[in-house]
Amino acid sequence: MPLTLYAHPLSSYCQKVLIALYEHDVPFEFILLSPEQSENEAEFGKLWPIKLMPILVDGDRVIRESSIIIEHIDLNYANGPRLIPQDPKVALDVRFFDRVFDNHVMTHQQKIVFDFLRPEGAKDSYGVTGARERLDVAYAWLESVLSDGWSVGDRFSMADCAASPSLFYSSKTHAFAGRFPRLEAYLARLEARPSIARAREEAKPYWKFFPFAD
Numbered sequence: 001m002p003l004t005l006y007a008h009p010l011s012s013y014c015q016k017v018l019i020a021l022y023e024h025d026v027p028f029e030f031i032l033l034s035p036e037q038s039e040n041e042a043e044f045g046k047l048w049p050i051k052l053m054p055i056l057v058d059g060d061r062v063i064r065e066s067s068i069i070i071e072h073i074d075l076n077y078a079n080g081p082r083l084i085p086q087d088p089k090v091a092l093d094v095r096f097f098d099r100v101f102d103n104h105v106m107t108h109q110q111k112i113v114f115d116f117l118r119p120e121g122a123k124d125s126y127g128v129t130g131a132r133e134r135l136d137v138a139y140a141w142l143e144s145v146l147s148d149g150w151s152v153g154d155r156f157s158m159a160d161c162a163a164s165p166s167l168f169y170s171s172k173t174h175a176f177a178g179r180f181p182r183l184e185a186y187l188a189r190l191e192a193r194p195s196i197a198r199a200r201e202e203a204k205p206y207w208k209f210f211p212f213a214d
């Protein structure tokens with residue numbers, strides 16, 4: 001039975017999973033989640049009442065949470081080098097960096113975007129200032145640990161799938177160009193990767209909906 005991904009091309013966490021699917025060249029059906037496709041949204045809500053995309057349906061299994069989806073793809077459909085290395089110690093590093101990009105970059109950059117979308121009178125400038133401060137701390141830490149390769153050594157991994165949308169979007173919401181050269185160079189390497197370029201290309205028709213689009 002083919003895999004089915006419920007997602008939207010502009011969503012950062014969906015891009016994270018799309019990159020993994022493209023890395024392994026896994027065929028799947030894409031179900032677009034958007035207000036215009038209410039039947040898709042209704043089905044999605046039944047499969048995952050928390051309603052955070054993406055989710056992957058594989059036969060009678062529903063897999064939620066982007067990192068778990070990538071682990072599932074890597075475990076069952078790997079086609080080429082694994083995104084979670086089989087050496088458990090290296091795998092732990094990959095999972096750690098995956099958490100860093102999700103929790104300490106993506107979360108704060110999303111806070112800035114969601115606050116921008118709030119109506120006047122409901123904005124949280126204190127929270128946004130804190131998010132920007134935390135991003136600067138995360139950027140500085142990443143700058144101090146990143147090498148000239150990927151997040152974990154010289155092997156592309158799940159951590160890089162997470163890094164790509166996190167850093168791409170945060171570079172728009174809270175710029176690091178000119179301040180953190182290693183981070184900037186790492187994002188450029190990510191953007192040149194074919195799986196990532198493809199995900200980015202597919203998001204282009206929706207780019208106008210991103211409030212910090214340039």
Ligand SMILES: N[C@@H](CCC(=O)N[C@@H](CS)C(=O)NCC(=O)O)C(=O)O
Nearest residue numbers: 011012013051052053054065066067
């Ligand atoms: N921890 C989740 C986060 C997923 C997430 O935040 N998805 C966003 C899109 S990037 C979403 O569905 N937002 C819809 C909403 O907040 O209502 C994961 O890793 O899959």
